[in-house]
Amino acid sequence: MQRVSVHRLGEVLLASLQQELTDSLAVALQQDLTGMAAAGTRGVIIDISQVEIVDSFLARVLAEIAAATRILAGRTVVCGMRPSVAITMVEMGLGLPGLHTTRSLEDALTLLEAGEVSP
Amino acid sequence: MTTAAVMSLPITSDLEIAGVRQAVREAAVAAGFSLVEQTKVVTAASELARNTLVHGGGGRLEITMLERPQGKGIRLRFRDEGPGIADVETALSDGYTTGHGLGLGLGGARRLVQEFAIDTGPGRGTTVTVTAWPRGARRV
Amino acid sequence: MTVAESSGAAAVAEFLRARREQLAQQWADLALFRAVYTSGRDIAVNAAHGLVDALTEVARDGRMDDVTVPALDQVRALLAQVIAARSQAGAGPLQVAGEVAELKRPVIAMVGRELADVNRGAALIAATDLMGTVRLVGMEISLSDEGAIVARQRQQLSEIATPVLKLWDRVVAVPLIGTLDSARTQVVMETLLEAIVDERATVAILDITGVPLVDTVVAQHLMKTALAVRLMGARCVVSGIRPQIAQTIVQLGIDLGDITTRATLADALEWALAQVGTSVGRA
Ligand SMILES: Nc1ncnc2c1ncn2[C@@H]1O[C@H](COP(=O)(O)OP(=O)(O)OP(=O)(O)O)[C@@H](O)[C@H]1O
Ligand SMILES: [Mg+2]
Numbered sequence: 001m002q003r004v005s006v007h008r009l010g011e012v013l014l015a016s017l018q019q020e021l022t023d024s025l026a027v028a029l030q031q032d033l034t035g036m037a038a039a040g041t042r043g044v045i046i047d048i049s050q051v052e053i054v055d056s057f058l059a060r061v062l063a064e065i066a067a068a069t070r071i072l073a074g075r076t077v078v079c080g081m082r083p084s085v086a087i088t089m090v091e092m093g094l095g096l097p098g099l100h101t102t103r104s105l106e107d108a109l110t111l112l113e114a115g116e117v118s119p
Numbered sequence: 120m121t122t123a124a125v126m127s128l129p130i131t132s133d134l135e136i137a138g139v140r141q142a143v144r145e146a147a148v149a150a151g152f153s154l155v156e157q158t159k160v161v162t163a164a165s166e167l168a169r170n171t172l173v174h175g176g177g178g179r180l181e182i183t184m185l186e187r188p189q190g191k192g193i194r195l196r197f198r199d200e201g202p203g204i205a206d207v208e209t210a211l212s213d214g215y216t217t218g219h220g221l222g223l224g225l226g227g228a229r230r231l232v233q234e235f236a237i238d239t240g241p242g243r244g245t246t247v248t249v250t251a252w253p254r255g256a257r258r259v
Numbered sequence: 260m261t262v263a264e265s266s267g268a269a270a271v272a273e274f275l276r277a278r279r280e281q282l283a284q285q286w287a288d289l290a291l292f293r294a295v296y297t298s299g300r301d302i303a304v305n306a307a308h309g310l311v312d313a314l315t316e317v318a319r320d321g322r323m324d325d326v327t328v329p330a331l332d333q334v335r336a337l338l339a340q341v342i343a344a345r346s347q348a349g350a351g352p353l354q355v356a357g358e359v360a361e362l363k364r365p366v367i368a369m370v371g372r373e374l375a376d377v378n379r380g381a382a383l384i385a386a387t388d389l390m391g392t393v394r395l396v397g398m399e400i401s402l403s404d405e406g407a408i409v410a411r412q413r414q415q416l417s418e419i420a421t422p423v424l425k426l427w428d429r430v431v432a433v434p435l436i437g438t439l440d441s442a443r444t445q446v447v448m449e450t451l452l453e454a455i456v457d458e459r460a461t462v463a464i465l466d467i468t469g470v471p472l473v474d475t476v477v478a479q480h481l482m483k484t485a486l487a488v489r490l491m492g493a494r495c496v497v498s499g500i501r502p503q504i505a506q507t508i509v510q511l512g513i514d515l516g517d518i519t520t521r522a523t524l525a526d527a528l529e530w531a532l533a534q535v536g537t538s539v540g541r542a
Binding site for chain 2: 295296297298299302305306309336339340341343344347442445449
């Protein structure tokens with residue numbers, strides 16, 4: 001089965017989600033990230049700029065990644081959400097509790113490097 | 120209102136949920152939905168298809184293209200032969216789940232479409248029918 | 260209608276019914292269907308079935324070269340969907356017309372190959388007429404569809420009476436003026452969020468100085484906009500809340516949650532400039 005690849009950039013784990021993500025791929029990613037996050041990892045960045053929809057399942061997986069990461073490694077930042085996705089989530093009543101959001105990958109890296117913002 | 124081009128898709132695996140999203144997106148594009156309107160109806164379809172699979176034990180989606188003088192729309196009918204829902208109002212309320220979900224799927228999907236109907240009952244299976252129109256085609 | 264004509268039409272109707280599957284399979288591979296139904300060949304075949312069935316009805320009716328028969332309505336509806344999708348994808352009317360015309364070849368080839376000698380002549384003529392009609396209907400749709408697109412663009416232009424301003428590097432603002440109904444607020448929200456992407460903004464200012472009335476509905480829209488801005492990783496500040504409006508908000512018991520508010524646009528800009536650089540949103 002294909003997987004979402006996770007890259008390590010120094011102390012940061014980066015996962016870029018593809019356009020179409022099945023539920024099992026999302027769950028596999030959650031396991032991979034939780035497995036890889038360990039001492040010395042500052043945080044996790046999930047780039048969703050290619051993602052065309054976020055439904056309640058993906059929202060829950062993201063929140064659970066954030067919760068697990070908080071214990072093990074630090075913060076989870078979701079970056080690059082598309083306007084159409086943001087509008088739909090708000091209309092639907094979905095949020096991303098426990099997650100930080102940034103416009104771009106650069107902003108996400110800056111945020112994790114700065115490190116002074118409380119989780 | 121005229122209806123045309125019914126297409127029917129199976130929902131028996133999470134790969135097929137992805138197929139549902141793709142097919143609904145194409146139907147929405149064909150009906151002239153804006154990007155935001157497409158995203159809303161595809162997201163609603165994703166929620167309902169997952170309920171069909173997870174709670175209903177699998178089923179089918181039927182997509183119907185609608186047409187009336189103001190414009191085109193799409194109707195989605197999700198049908199399963201699962202346990203059914205005893206209390207629909209409770210199931211629709213935010214945060215209610217019998218599984219591990221957020222309990223936002225059903226209520227959230229309802230907020231994303233223009234028409235929403237559930238036909239269900241214990242032991243009867245569940246049929247959820249939703250209709251979406253692009254902005255220009257909403258006034259009756 | 261002559262006897263030969265009606266027997267030709269009947270032969271075509273019977274042929275379409277019997278060869279529904281083969282024909283749908285061939286049409287599904289043509290550019291028209293392939294380009295629209297990209298998620299799977301099954302879906303393209305399914306859509307093609309619909310068109311074969313609709314044409315079978317026309318052939319049963321018997322008037323193959325009359326573009327006004329009611330039996331054509333279904334054909335028109337199906338073609339309209341496919342053509343709309345093609346033109347949305349950027350295909351011009353001529354290209355689309357060409358793609359519709361391609362539907363003819365497999366029909367004629369199959370009729371010529373498969374029908375018995377006694378029927379073939381009349382059936383070929385009837386099938387040619389029928390596919391000529393399909394082509395005409397296609398032309399009519401793609402031309403009127405072009406009209407629809409122009410009209411839609413005009414409407415969108417008039418909606419952008421709400422300009423989004425770039426106030427500073429990474430700071431955008433939208434001055435709201437007049438009454439805010441749901442449809443307009445939706446447009447404002449979309450325009451603002453798009454501007455955040457285009458301008459790579461990290462702060463968005465919603466200035467409501469020009470809004471005469473803030474009721475619960477408007478407040479809810481402001482909340483939604485602020486939430487969506489945050490999900491996108493930017494921050495939102497609402498400015499221009501005049502004293503009377505602040506009072507109404509309190510009296511109505513509206514909770515603006517943790518939306519940042521400032522009295523004037525200048526105050527909001529000051530706040531925005533302090534934020535730029537940290538560029539962090541909290542979901
Ligand atoms: N097709 C169905 N068949 C049987 N029960 C259903 C069906 N759809 C929904 N339900 C019931 O309604 C409840 C609420 O559904 P809803 O989609 O809102 O939440 P959920 O699926 O539990 O979580 P999520 O937020 O991930 O969607 C479900 O927990 C389930 O008990
Ligand atoms: Mg659900």
